[in-house]
Amino acid sequence: MTKIQITACIDGSAISGAVCDTAAWASKTLAAPLTFLHVLEETHSVAREDLSGAIGLGSREYLLDELMLLDERRNKLALEHGARLLESARRRAQSAGATVVDSEQRHGGLLEAVSAYEDKTRLFVIGRQGEGHGLQKPAIGSHVENMVRGLHTPILMATGKFSVPGNYMLAYDGSKTADDALERIANSPLLAGIPGHLVMVGNDTAENRQRLEQRQALLSDKGHQVESHLLSGNVIDCLMNFRERFQIELIVMGAYGHSRIREFIVGSNTTKMLAMSSVPVLILR
Amino acid sequence: MIERIKQDWFSNIRGDLLAGTVVALALVPEAIAFSIIAGVDPKVGLYASFSIAVIIAFVGGRPGMISAATGAMALLMVTLVKEHGLEYLLAATLLTGVIQIAAGFLKLGNLMRFVSRSVVTGFVNALAILIFMAQLPELTDVTWHVYAMTAAGLGIIYLFPLIPAIGKTVPSPLVCIVVLTAVAMGLGLDIRTVGDMGELPDTLPVFLWPDVPLNLTTLQIILPYSVGLAAVGLLESMMTATIVDELTDTKSDKNRECKGQGIANIGAGLLGGMAGCAMIGQSIINVKSGGRKRLSTLTAGVFLLILVVFLDEWLTRIPMAALVAVMIMVSIGTFSWDSLRNLTKYPLSTNIVMVSTVAVVVATHNLALGVFVGVLLAALFFANKIGRFMVVKNEITEEGLRHYRVVGQVFFASADSFMASFDFNEAVDRVTIDLHQAHFWDITSVAALDKVVIKFRRGGTDVSIVGMNEATRTVVDRFGVHDKPEELEKLMAGS
Numbered sequence: 001m002t003k004i005q006i007t008a009c010i011d012g013s014a015i016s017g018a019v020c021d022t023a024a025w026a027s028k029t030l031a032a033p034l035t036f037l038h039v040l041e042e043t044h045s046v047a048r049e050d051l052s053g054a055i056g057l058g059s060r061e062y063l064l065d066e067l068m069l070l071d072e073r074r075n076k077l078a079l080e081h082g083a084r085l086l087e088s089a090r091r092r093a094q095s096a097g098a099t100v101v102d103s104e105q106r107h108g109g110l111l112e113a114v115s116a117y118e119d120k121t122r123l124f125v126i127g128r129q130g131e132g133h134g135l136q137k138p139a140i141g142s143h144v145e146n147m148v149r150g151l152h153t154p155i156l157m158a159t160g161k162f163s164v165p166g167n168y169m170l171a172y173d174g175s176k177t178a179d180d181a182l183e184r185i186a187n188s189p190l191l192a193g194i195p196g197h198l199v200m201v202g203n204d205t206a207e208n209r210q211r212l213e214q215r216q217a218l219l220s221d222k223g224h225q226v227e228s229h230l231l232s233g234n235v236i237d238c239l240m241n242f243r244e245r246f247q248i249e250l251i252v253m254g255a256y257g258h259s260r261i262r263e264f265i266v267g268s269n270t271t272k273m274l275a276m277s278s279v280p281v282l283i284l285r
Numbered sequence: 286m287i288e289r290i291k292q293d294w295f296s297n298i299r300g301d302l303l304a305g306t307v308v309a310l311a312l313v314p315e316a317i318a319f320s321i322i323a324g325v326d327p328k329v330g331l332y333a334s335f336s337i338a339v340i341i342a343f344v345g346g347r348p349g350m351i352s353a354a355t356g357a358m359a360l361l362m363v364t365l366v367k368e369h370g371l372e373y374l375l376a377a378t379l380l381t382g383v384i385q386i387a388a389g390f391l392k393l394g395n396l397m398r399f400v401s402r403s404v405v406t407g408f409v410n411a412l413a414i415l416i417f418m419a420q421l422p423e424l425t426d427v428t429w430h431v432y433a434m435t436a437a438g439l440g441i442i443y444l445f446p447l448i449p450a451i452g453k454t455v456p457s458p459l460v461c462i463v464v465l466t467a468v469a470m471g472l473g474l475d476i477r478t479v480g481d482m483g484e485l486p487d488t489l490p491v492f493l494w495p496d497v498p499l500n501l502t503t504l505q506i507i508l509p510y511s512v513g514l515a516a517v518g519l520l521e522s523m524m525t526a527t528i529v530d531e532l533t534d535t536k537s538d539k540n541r542e543c544k545g546q547g548i549a550n551i552g553a554g555l556l557g558g559m560a561g562c563a564m565i566g567q568s569i570i571n572v573k574s575g576g577r578k579r580l581s582t583l584t585a586g587v588f589l590l591i592l593v594v595f596l597d598e599w600l601t602r603i604p605m606a607a608l609v610a611v612m613i614m615v616s617i618g619t620f621s622w623d624s625l626r627n628l629t630k631y632p633l634s635t636n637i638v639m640v641s642t643v644a645v646v647v648a649t650h651n652l653a654l655g656v657f658v659g660v661l662l663a664a665l666f667f668a669n670k671i672g673r674f675m676v677v678k679n680e681i682t683e684e685g686l687r688h689y690r691v692v693g694q695v696f697f698a699s700a701d702s703f704m705a706s707f708d709f710n711e712a713v714d715r716v717t718i719d720l721h722q723a724h725f726w727d728i729t730s731v732a733a734l735d736k737v738v739i740k741f742r743r744g745g746t747d748v749s750i751v752g753m754n755e756a757t758r759t760v761v762d763r764f765g766v767h768d769k770p771e772e773l774e775k776l777m778a779g780s
Contacts, residue, residue, distance in 0.1 A: 050446070050453045050573055050574060051303055051304075051307050051453060051454055051455070051456060051574050051575075052445070052446035052452065052453050052455075052456060052457045053307040053308075053310065053311050053456035053457060053458055053459070053570050053574065054442050054443060054445075054446055054456075054457045054458065054614060054618075055566060055569055055570055055573070055614065055615070055617070055618025055619075056443060056614070056617055056618055057617060057622050058621075058622045058623060059569055059573065059618045060528065060532070060569055060618075060621070061621075061622075061623050063532060063569065063572065063573050064531065064532055067532060067533070067534075067572075071534065
């Protein structure tokens, strides 16, 4: 199956509106069909609290019936709730100009459900925090990191409110992941009409400068309008300062170039960027 | 990975801790009772329950399932303990573990698909009956006090949960044990107590290599027991896993569970415990009390040990009547009462399978034998049913030519009726046998066809067979219909 559609995950949290708008923009720009996905995560009921520890005639059968009834009731409600969410998301996206909007519901873990869509999806749209989070806290939801690690398809992460980005910055660190990300951007129509900044944080050496120039040329050749910048200092601080100074409205970066063990010790730049960014982030793997 | 561990262990902390505690309280009397069945000191069963529960919490394939010393296993050890003693039991336990790990690597857990539902029901019922029968020695040749105590115990267990407010917050088997112990001590009743049955643990278990000579004679003694123990242990564990899967609507890793059971038994053997496996009754209690994840199993094991080591003084005073009451509850809870009602609804063959499984187990005290007989019967009944999906049609198509068309499944169970469908006494010049829509599943069916041909030839009839290649493709063992949907379609159309 070819990867053509855009899949947006919504869960009814405060951020779902932004996810919806972001997805609609991406769908319009890429002229790709948009599918909204609502996942009913498995949470199984615990039967009425009963610590009596006594089992009598037909305990097993009664227990099964009881657990089934509880699950059934809860999941019926969740299904209806999800259907309503999807319906309103659809209408919102359609009025924002998205093409062919579809919606689906699935049972199971989020990552497991989303992975099933991977072979037909060219871009996932997710929100930074799920249900149970407010919008203010600079934290990423429990699923975001797992999704970014588990999927090999570009992910667009919505934060707060959405407005059509007027510019973007591409965080480049010279790694293989970053090169791949850059090439993807060069060949994608998503950011074609928008002015961009190619930003590298590193020592001001001739080698780094030459590299940056090469990459800029690569983007320019494909008709992108980009400026390059070489900054030195702490990666996160530099990128955040740059974002503020140039009023950047979309961040593009590769993700998780290092092993998990290294990140456990020194911390991951990707996770920090995802947590701190106040504008949407496009993550390329 | 970290997410997975979190999910498996800490996603239901409150429920798991509470349920684990309830299970631990129920495990103590059971472990003592099963030690008594096996003929060893209660501490052997208690150490086994502790180590198996703790180890399986980490290595098992079914979170939320409780494993410990069990009655099914204890029943198999009786003669070994009687004839050779405890050390040989520990050695047999180690070997059981090794066999189970091997079974896990050989993916024998997948063989569970051959164990039909009626065999599982028979197994469960037989187990319940055996647990109940094991209590009878405590109830024969005793004073009326014991009967009164047992009846009172059962009354407490089943009526206490009905008391509003506190009824569902305290495990009623525990209430039963505490009350009966207090009554027995208060009245100074001269009835048997746990202390009379053997030694209880007073220390943490210590690492011990079984004191047996490492030679072929030892192996000859323990191997038959170990094979039986391994088989019964895996069977009960797989069945319990299926029950827990069903109750919680989640999946389990059966082969990992096989290996886990093996590792747990090796651990038990090295810590002075007897072999054990998953427990149906306790797992139901765990799920009912809200336990779902690995933490519940771990809590049960750890809390059990704490209880046992610190309360050994008190444990010895528990009257046997209280234990008997708890064990009767376990056997009632394990028995599938629905299966009795279903006897009237289900087909006769299904009922025969279930009842035979129960009968064989009760007669031999060996659950593995019962399951073997059950599976065998179920397979025979099934073969018999499928054998009826065969018909041979015939017609005279032209002068002196009879055309036989075979449709359906030809194999050992239908080979005779296949032979009988041909009229060898009819004197015709030529016969054609059309096999396009038939499937020859084994060598018996091919031989039957050969016989048919020979018989016709002897009568002077020319025989030609068409469609032989298609028909015999199924004889090949690796008949690959799975990866060829169009083959499967043809197969279904032919039958």
